[in-house]
Every structure is written in C-alpha cells, then in structure tokens.
Amino acid sequence: MGFCPLFDRIATLASGADVKNKLATILSFPGTSTSASRSELRGHFLNALRVSESPVVIDFSGCNTLNHDDIDLLIECAARVSGRDREVRFAAGSRVIRVLLEVTRISSIVPVFDSVEEALAIVQVPRMDFDDAGQSPDSGEYL
Amino acid sequence: MELATVIMVPAREDLTAIHGAHPQAQPLYSSRMPILGNDVLRAWMKRIRTLGVQNLWLTSTPANGRGTWFALADFARQGIERFLIIKLKSYAELDLADFVSFHRESRNSVTEAQDGRGLLGVSLLDRAALLCDKQLESQDAGERNPYEFRGYAKRILSARERQELVGDALIGACSMRPRGTEIRKQVWVGRDVQLAESAKIIGPSYIGERTVVRAGATIGPFASVERDCVVDCGTAIERSTVLPFSYVGPGLLIQHKLQDGRYLVDLLGGEVGGEVADLQPAGLGNRIPFHGTARQESRRTPADEPEHAGAAAWGFAPFSTASQPWLQVQM
Numbered sequence: 001m002g003f004c005p006l007f008d009r010i011a012t013l014a015s016g017a018d019v020k021n022k023l024a025t026i027l028s029f030p031g032t033s034t035s036a037s038r039s040e041l042r043g044h045f046l047n048a049l050r051v052s053e054s055p056v057v058i059d060f061s062g063c064n065t066l067n068h069d070d071i072d073l074l075i076e077c078a079a080r081v082s083g084r085d086r087e088v089r090f091a092a093g094s095r096v097i098r099v100l101l102e103v104t105r106i107s108s109i110v111p112v113f114d115s116v117e118e119a120l121a122i123v124q125v126p127r128m129d130f131d132d133a134g135q136s137p138d139s140g141e142y143l
Numbered sequence: 144m145e146l147a148t149v150i151m152v153p154a155r156e157d158l159t160a161i162h163g164a165h166p167q168a169q170p171l172y173s174s175r176m177p178i179l180g181n182d183v184l185r186a187w188m189k190r191i192r193t194l195g196v197q198n199l200w201l202t203s204t205p206a207n208g209r210g211t212w213f214a215l216a217d218f219a220r221q222g223i224e225r226f227l228i229i230k231l232k233s234y235a236e237l238d239l240a241d242f243v244s245f246h247r248e249s250r251n252s253v254t255e256a257q258d259g260r261g262l263l264g265v266s267l268l269d270r271a272a273l274l275c276d277k278q279l280e281s282q283d284a285g286e287r288n289p290y291e292f293r294g295y296a297k298r299i300l301s302a303r304e305r306q307e308l309v310g311d312a313l314i315g316a317c318s319m320r321p322r323g324t325e326i327r328k329q330v331w332v333g334r335d336v337q338l339a340e341s342a343k344i345i346g347p348s349y350i351g352e353r354t355v356v357r358a359g360a361t362i363g364p365f366a367s368v369e370r371d372c373v374v375d376c377g378t379a380i381e382r383s384t385v386l387p388f389s390y391v392g393p394g395l396l397i398q399h400k401l402q403d404g405r406y407l408v409d410l411l412g413g414e415v416g417g418e419v420a421d422l423q424p425a426g427l428g429n430r431i432p433f434h435g436t437a438r439q440e441s442r443r444t445p446a447d448e449p450e451h452a453g454a455a456a457w458g459f460a461p462f463s464t465a466s467q468p469w470l471q472v473q474m
Contacts, residue, residue, distance in 0.1 A: 065420070065424050065425075067425050068424070070425070094418075095418040096418050099400075099407060102398070103395045103397055103407065103420075103422075104394070104395065104425070105396050
C-alpha cells in the first residue's frame, strides 16, 4: 500500500469488513447477496451519509456477480447522494463486476475503480486557504 | 478417389483447447453460430465445391484427436490418396484450388495453411502421412511446408476476431455479406424482424430474422443482433454481437461485447474471449427457448438447427466405418 499514504492511514484503522474515518467510509458488498445482507449494507450506507461527509466507497472485491436486487440497491445508493454534497464510489474488484456496472449504465452515474486503493487515491484534498505569504494555515493537516 | 474433404467442427471441449479460454467460456458461442446470418460451415462448403469434390465428411473433433486420426487412416487404407482437412475454427477466403496446387508442387506429405497470426486449421495430407505412425501434431515442423495465406482470415472462435469479421463484412471489407435486405445504406434486416417505431438503427448494422427490437432501443453502429433475439426497451447495442435466441434486458448499454444468452463476453477484456459476465441473476439477459410456430418451423433453414443436429437437416448420411460419428454430405 506504500504508494498511497491515504490508504495506509485508513488501513491501519481497519477492523473487519468496514472501515470508517473522516476521509472515507469503505463498505464491503456482501459476497452472498441476501435480503438481510443488502438491508445491512443499506443501513451502513445511510448511516455513513448521516455521520460523515467523507466519500463512501463500496468494495465489490468479495462479490462475484450482481442480481437485480443488488442493482436496485446500487441505484438507490447513487440516488441518495445525487444532488447532495456527498460522493459514492465503487471499487469493482473484478472485471466481471465492472462489466455489469457498465452495461447497467451505473458506471455513468457513479465513478467505478478497479480497487479500493484506486478509489481512495483520488480522494479530494480539502480546499486550502492561503494567507498573503502563501502559507497554508494548517500545513501538514491536509488529510 | 483422389481427394476427400473432411470438415471438423470443434466440439465444445475443444474451445478451451484451441484458445485457452476461461472454463466459463465453454457454454458460449461455437463455430456453428451464424455470423450476420451466415453459416461459416456453408461458406467452406461453397469453396470446397469449386474443387469439384463430390463427397464431404463432417465430424466433430473430440478433445483427443486420436479417434479422428485413426478414422482418416482407415479412409487412406481404402484408397483415398489425399485429404483436405478443415477445422472449423476460422473464416478464410482461401483459394482452395491454389492451395491444392501448392501442395502438389511442393511434393510434401503435409501442407498447412497459415497467415501472419498462425495456422488457419486448413491442411492437406497425403495418404503416406496418414499411414505412418506419427500424428500430424507430433510431426516435426521441418516435415511441413506451410502455405502462406495473405488474404482475408479471422479466427471465429475468438470473440474479438469474430467481431472484427462482423465489422468487416458490414462495411464490405471482406467477401462475406449480411444475409438480409439492405433497407438503407449499410443497414440489413432479416425476414419478420419487428422494429418499434421509436427504435433507432444506426448503420452499419445487422438484425437477423424474427428478432424483436423494442421501443427506444438503439442498434449500431457496427452491431449485429442475430436471429430470434429480443432487445428490450431503451437498450443500446454498439460494436457488439448478440447471438441467436438471446434476450437483452431493458436500459442496457452493450458496447464492445458478445452476448450469448445469459453470458456476456467483454471484447476489450483480454486477447482471448475476455471476461464472462452472467446477466441472468440480474434479469438482464437470458437464453430464449425455441417455441417455434408451425409457420416458423416451415421456414427454418438448416442453419437454424441446434449444433450437431444440422447435419441431419442437410440430408447428411451417417458414415459408419469410422470409429466415431461421421456424416457424409453429397455435394
């Protein structure tokens, strides 16, 4: 993970499937999709939107395929952040999942990356205000 | 008899052997799937007729080719001097008469046709080559004298090359032509196609017989939707092929793909076949079962028959001498 200090910081906080901090919330898409697992993911997603302003990354690396309920859920996730100052990103994990996200046109409304690392690599640095001397008021605390 | 011709249709297990494709690719397309309504087997038969050959044998190659080899050796013992063997894995605009002349003049026992990308699966064998103990695959490369083909050829079992063939045929860059009516420039449709008024067809593209294109769908450019398919509302198909009896769900964007029923191959995903996505769990694609009406049944052509059943529809007679099922075709 050395190429991405941001991910290093998140990874050190990891405990189990979900990782949450102020930079991004990572939610693992269930490998076996059931009504209960989707409901749980939906709850985590809504909670992440409620408690943090950071982007939410949904990680599909443990998932081999998507069914129509999964796709409905993903579209709902996209709709939940649409028009709000929030962002959701998908880490496809495999080419098959990426293909399914492309053919359903979900990739046209939600940015899709190959991995969580890539999804986090472009987490936007908060906008900085500089004083007259060109110094950042809180240099070193971008993240 | 001086020359006998054998066409070997790759068995399903041969797909992985030929292309090293992912095992998931096994239920996918075969060499008998139509290309713009054309049957590549028939295209080869047309070329074989130019040689004046009366008999053609059709067989399905098993994963282990020893049975085929022994069967050919049986033919050789019966007095056939030379064999033209075509493995149905490529479409090549080969001049077979020139190929045979080259073989005779080179005086080699085995001649194989190849292009810049390798062997085309077309070879000529003399009786002597069959009656020796070594199989074709195990013979030294030095014993072969390849026929360098510089014309048009595509490996039809490669999803990517297959799509290249579709594109070339649609723009007239090869001799294959879509089977249908050209309703406007570079747009071909087969019989009994149902196009919704709001459907948009962008040429070059092809829509096969009895295919239904529903409201708001867009077909093309460089798209081929083969016969008996349903493209549901709002779906766009570009630079892709949909194989027969496939249902394509609503609102999809199919770009650079090959769909066969429930399976979708990404043509950009890899050199051979790419990744295979299963559309069925999401209700986005499926195989349409054949429930032909009497009218449809009467209109069915041999190419409509399922794989391995087509021979019977063409009046092929089983040939019992060989150790595996062979079918003899009267040319």
